[in-house]
Amino acid sequence: DAGVIQSPRHEVTEMGQEVTLRCKPISGHDYLFWYRQTMMRGLELLIYFNNNVPIDDSGMPEDRFSAKMPNASFSTLKIQPSEPRDSAVYFCASRPRGDTEAFFGQGTRLTVV
Amino acid sequence: AQSVTQLDSQVPVFEEAPVELRCNYSSSVSVYLFWYVQYPNQGLQLLLKYLSGSTLVESINGFEAEFNKSQTSFHLRKPSVHISDTAEYFCAVSDTGRRALTFGSGTRLQVQP
Numbered sequence: 517d518a519g520v521i522q523s524p525r526h527e528v529t530e531m532g533q534e535v536t537l538r539c540k541p542i543s544g545h546d547y548l549f550w551y552r553q554t555m556m557r558g559l560e561l562l563i564y565f566n567n568n569v570p571i572d573d574s575g576m577p578e579d580r581f582s583a584k585m586p587n588a589s590f591s592t593l594k595i596q597p598s599e600p601r602d603s604a605v606y607f608c609a610s611r612p613r614g615d616t617e618a619f620f621g622q623g624t625r626l627t628v629v
Numbered sequence: 630a631q632s633v634t635q636l637d638s639q640v641p642v643f644e645e646a647p648v649e650l651r652c653n654y655s656s657s658v659s660v661y662l663f664w665y666v667q668y669p670n671q672g673l674q675l676l677l678k679y680l681s682g683s684t685l686v687e688s689i690n691g692f693e694a695e696f697n698k699s700q701t702s703f704h705l706r707k708p709s710v711h712i713s714d715t716a717e718y719f720c721a722v723s724d725t726g727r728r729a730l731t732f733g734s735g736t737r738l739q740v741q742p
Contacts, residue, residue, distance in 0.1 A: 520672070549729055559719065559732040572729065607672060616661055616680060616723070618730060620672035 520621035522608050528627045534596040537624045540589055541610030549609040549618060550583055550593050559607075565591065598628045631656040631722045633733035641739045644712055650705040650736045652694075652720030662703040663721040663730065664694055673719060679703065690714075715740045 521540040529535050541548050550562040563573040568585045576583070580599070585591040595602055605625050609618040632655045642648045654660065661680050665673040677688040684696040694705045703720060717737050721730040 551732075558734040561729050561731070564729045609673075616663075616678060617675050620665075620674070622670075622672045 520608055520610050520619055522606075522621035522624050524624060525622065526625045526627075528629065529598055531599055531628055532597045533628075534594065535598045535602075535626060535628075537593040537606050537608075537626070539591045539593070539608030539621060541591070541608070542612075542619055543589065544612060545610035545619070546613040547611040547618075548585060548591050549611070550591070551607040551609065553605045553607060553623070554603075562593070562606075595626075598626075600628045603627050631660060631724065631731045633720050633722050633731055635720055635733035635736050637736050638734065639737045639739065641741060642710055643741050645709045647708050648706065648710050648714075648738065650718050650720075650738065652703045652705065652733060654701050654703065654720070654722045656701075656722060656724065659725045660722045661725060662694075662696060663723075664688075664692070664703075664705050665719045665721060665732075667717045667719065667735075669716075676705075676718070710738070710740045712740050712742060714738060 523538045546567055549564040551559050552562055553559045562575045563583045564571055565585045583593045605623045607620050607623045609620045611618040634653045636651050663678045664676040666676045667673045677686045679686050679696045687693045692707045694703050696703050717735045719735045720733040723730050
């Protein structure tokens, strides 16, 4: 398996624009996580899914953020409208049921100017 | 809810010297403990984990960590570091319900020749 695949790797956008980050989890993994990494706040859990169903979205910072998982092989994290303080590296991770290890993608570095 | 404290944001060390990266956690329930490593511009990779049983766990590249329940610690050690160990190391905790990981703020290990 190619691992968790995130796209794009880098995104630069202007304030106010809509941004969509994409994630393809490892096939057969039941859990999918979205994390955000910043210098100030470290790694924060935004939301996670189990079998495509959102389980905990308490980490989503505000209504500008939304995440979907329409099927077992694809998830999106959308920011609309984007703001400079959203600049961060966003990681997607997946984990199989019954296991404890989460596998991380290489991240999307988002810069909002 | 759980929390993780990594007191050292940076640890400079000379090659072949021993190193200890400290991690303390807080939780009202039983936990699993993890160390992840992040090399520059990459995602996180699992280094080692404690689930149950022996309190001393080891990785394939010479790191070890010891779970100390009374001190709520899970410090990472290596008796002799290499230049290639330069990376950021994250301690993480999850409850035994195997929900999402909560990460510490990370420790940057800088190995100098």
